[in-house]
Amino acid sequence: MHELSLARAIREIVEDEARARGFRRVLRLRLEIGAFAAVEKSALAFAFEAAMQGSPAEGAELEIIDLPGRAHCYDCGEEVELAGRLAPCPRCGGERLRPTGGDEMRVKDMEVA
Amino acid sequence: MCTTCGCGDGGQFHLHGHTHGHSHSHGPAEPGLVAVETAILSKNDTLAAANRRALAGLGAFSVNLVSSPGAGKTTLLCKTIAALNGTPLAVIEGDQQTTCDADRIREAGARAVQINTGKGCHLDAHMVGHAIDDLALVPASLLFIENVGNLVCPAAFDLGEDARVAILSVTEGEDKPLKYADIFATARLAILTKIDLAPHCDADLDAYEANLRRVNPDIEVMRVSAKTGEGVGAWIAWLRRGLAAKSLGQAAE
Numbered sequence: 001m002h003e004l005s006l007a008r009a010i011r012e013i014v015e016d017e018a019r020a021r022g023f024r025r026v027l028r029l030r031l032e033i034g035a036f037a038a039v040e041k042s043a044l045a046f047a048f049e050a051a052m053q054g055s056p057a058e059g060a061e062l063e064i065i066d067l068p069g070r071a072h073c074y075d076c077g078e079e080v081e082l083a084g085r086l087a088p089c090p091r092c093g094g095e096r097l098r099p100t101g102g103d104e105m106r107v108k109d110m111e112v113a
Numbered sequence: 114m115c116t117t118c119g120c121g122d123g124g125q126f127h128l129h130g131h132t133h134g135h136s137h138s139h140g141p142a143e144p145g146l147v148a149v150e151t152a153i154l155s156k157n158d159t160l161a162a163a164n165r166r167a168l169a170g171l172g173a174f175s176v177n178l179v180s181s182p183g184a185g186k187t188t189l190l191c192k193t194i195a196a197l198n199g200t201p202l203a204v205i206e207g208d209q210q211t212t213c214d215a216d217r218i219r220e221a222g223a224r225a226v227q228i229n230t231g232k233g234c235h236l237d238a239h240m241v242g243h244a245i246d247d248l249a250l251v252p253a254s255l256l257f258i259e260n261v262g263n264l265v266c267p268a269a270f271d272l273g274e275d276a277r278v279a280i281l282s283v284t285e286g287e288d289k290p291l292k293y294a295d296i297f298a299t300a301r302l303a304i305l306t307k308i309d310l311a312p313h314c315d316a317d318l319d320a321y322e323a324n325l326r327r328v329n330p331d332i333e334v335m336r337v338s339a340k341t342g343e344g345v346g347a348w349i350a351w352l353r354r355g356l357a358a359k360s361l362g363q364a365a366e
Contacts, residue, residue: 002235002266009153017149031153038268038295074330085294085328096330099298105153105269113144 003043006105007051013107018056023112026057030109035069036085036102057110069102118160118239157270160238164245164273168256172360174352175256177272179296180280181289182262185306185339187214189280189348190257191221192339196349200356202255205244207236209261224248235266238273253360255352264293275355276301283307283316287324294328302333304348309338 014026033039041064052058069082075094082102088095152158168175178186190204204225206214215227226244228236241258250256258274260267279300281289284307290297297303303325311318322334335351337344 002269005233005235005237005266006153006269009156012156013149013151013153017147021147023144023147036295036298038265085298086291095327098330107149107151107153109149110147111145112147 002038003040004047004051006039006044007047010048010107011051011055011057014052014055014057014110017110018112021112024056025113026060026110027113028061028063028111029057029107030063030065032065032067032104032106032108034067034102034104035082036099037105038103039105056112060110065108067102067104069099071097071099071102073097118163118242120239154269154271157238160242161271161273164238164242165275167242167245168250168273168275169359169362171250171252171254172362173250173252173254173256174356174359175258175272175274175276176352176355177258177260177267177274177277178280179260179264179267179277179300180262180282181264181285181293184262184280184282184285186259186262186280187217189304189306189337189339190259191217192342192345193257193348193352194218194221194223196345197255197352200255200353201251201253202257203248203250205236205241205248205256205258207240207259207261209233214259230261234261234263235270236260236272237270241272253356255356264289264296268295268299275359279303280306281321281325283311283318283321284314287317287320290321290324290328297325297332298329300329300332302335302351305334305336307338307340308336308343309341 045062048062052060071080071082073080073089073094074096076089076092078091080089080091089097180186202223204218204223206218206225206227207230208214209230212227215225218225226247228240228244258272277300279297281303283305305318305321318336325332325334335344335347337348
């Protein structure tokens with residue numbers, strides 16, 4: 001449900017960039033979304049299309065790049081990549097994992113005209 | 114016009130200035146790829162940082178209370194207000210509709226501002242910033258921000274609080290932390306509420322704690338019944354420690 005808030009925030013970023021850099025249209029926009037970012041990608045794609053109406057990114061293609069979850073394992077002491085919040089440590093099988101990355105939600109770049 | 118966020122009265126906010134050194138348009142750009150590298154919620158995060166600075170300046174300690182609807186946030190808050198008798202405090206209440214919760218808080222003897230989010234599913238830093246302005250907090254206050262009852266969306270929105278506190282009632286199921294891991298992974302403290310009901314619904318409190326630590330090995334856990342008062346003392350002591358540390362930090366500056 002908060003994906004609509006995210007889409008509106010993306011629209012503000014697009015409009016700020018368009019003003020600052022002087023482009024009129026965004027053809028393609030790439031996001032980076034971490035595995036722990038609490039984002040439902042299909043809901044974000046739906047909200048993106050709706051929220052961009054009347055903005056330079058109306059009709060733009062949206063590409064979402066997945067970033068892995070990362071965590072510190074208290075059992076083996078290593079920084080590891082995790083497939084999901086509940087995945088065990090891929091090195092030692094430990095289940096005491098402190099997330100250290102994977103909550104990213106970024107506009108990476110835009111192809112503009 | 115608001116001085117912190119630049120919004121009109123109740124309208125959309127716009128931060129002024131640009132992070133990339135351009136304050137004006139340079140005319141039509143060359144077509145091509147534009148690197149942006151901007152966090153989607155960067156404006157929320159900027160406003161959250163402003164809230165955090167304002168609260169630090171006051172030596173105020175703030176908690177963002179998150180839970181599913183009906184976990185007992187408001188009941189626990191009313192009990193907390195009574196137990197903190199004499200400590201300056203205020204409450205920001207977030208709900209989609211009604212002023213029921215703010216009314217309950219005021220009846221309990223505390224100042225409260227109600228934010229109605231309409232269809233919105235979470236509080237954001239912009240709403241909370243205005244509520245902080247409206248409350249005109251006295252120095253060394255406790256500030257309770259009761260988020261919209263929702264275990265999903267509030268996880269993404271920093272409000273500028275010192276600590277996120279997740280509230281989970283023992284009627285919700287031991288697997289709730291695993292199902293909604295994001296919110297529990299970002300909380301400093303989890304409060305298991307309604308523990309007086311645990312024997313009536315076969316709740317396994319140790320399983321709740323194990324699942325909370327499974328998604329957040331650093332989380333503190335308390336077992337509380339607002340009805341009987343069990344465990345409320347530990348929660349009050351936790352709040353007083355947080356407030357003491359924060360007001361000392363303010364005195365040192």
